[in-house]
Amino acid sequence: MIDSTGFHYSSGGFDPDNLTTNDIYRVNLDYTASNSNLVMTLTRNNEMFVSNRVAQLGGSFTDFRVDAISISSYSQAGQDTNNHGGVIYAGSILAHGTVDNFAVTLPPPPVQDLSGAFSNGLWHAQFTSRSNWLYTLERTTNFVSWRAVAASMSGNATNLLLQDTNAPEDKGFYRVHAERP
Structure with a gap:
C-alpha cells in the first residue's frame, strides 16, 4: 500500500x-x-x-x-x-492523476497449441508443454466426473503427446490437466 x-x-x-x-x-x-x-x-x-x-x-x-x-x-x-x-x-x-503504460506480464500458459484427434482408434492430445509441470489426460462422458486415462507425464518444454488407449465406443470428452508439482 x-x-x-x-x-x-x-x-x-x-x-x-x-x-x-x-x-x-x-x-x-x-x-x-x-x-x-x-x-x-x-x-x-x-x-x-x-x-x-x-x-x-x-x-x-x-x-x-x-x-x-x-x-x-x-x-x-x-x-x-x-x-x-x-x-x-x-x-x-478519490483518485486524481493519470495512469498510463500499465502492464501486467504473465508467464505463458502451461498448455499451448493443443490439438486432438483419433488415430488408429486411439485419442491423442498433442500440445506444447512447459518444463517442471505435470500433465494428465482426463476423460468424461457427462462433464460431472473426470478421470485420468493415462499416467501423468512431466513437461519437457517441447511437444508432448498424451493418448487414451481405452477410449469408449460411444462418446468421450477430453481435457489436459496441468499442475505444478
Missing part, C-alpha cells in the same frame, strides 16, 4: 517518505510466483525514490496466487470516523 504517510510494502516493511503533489511517480512491482518474492521500486520525477528489499511471503502461505490488480486512491479527509451502532463511515476512494 502506498499512501500519503509512506509505503507499506510487506508485513513489517514500511518506508516513511511522503508522497508530494505535482510530482510524477512511477511504481514497478515485480512479483515472482516461483519463489513468492515481491520487489517494489518507485521513482519520483525519473529519479530513484524508493527501492525496497525483497518482500517474501511467510512459510504459512502455502498457495498464494495473484488474481487481481487494483489502482486506488484512498483518502480519509473530512470523513465521519464516529461509531454509529457498530458501523464507521470513514474513508473514501
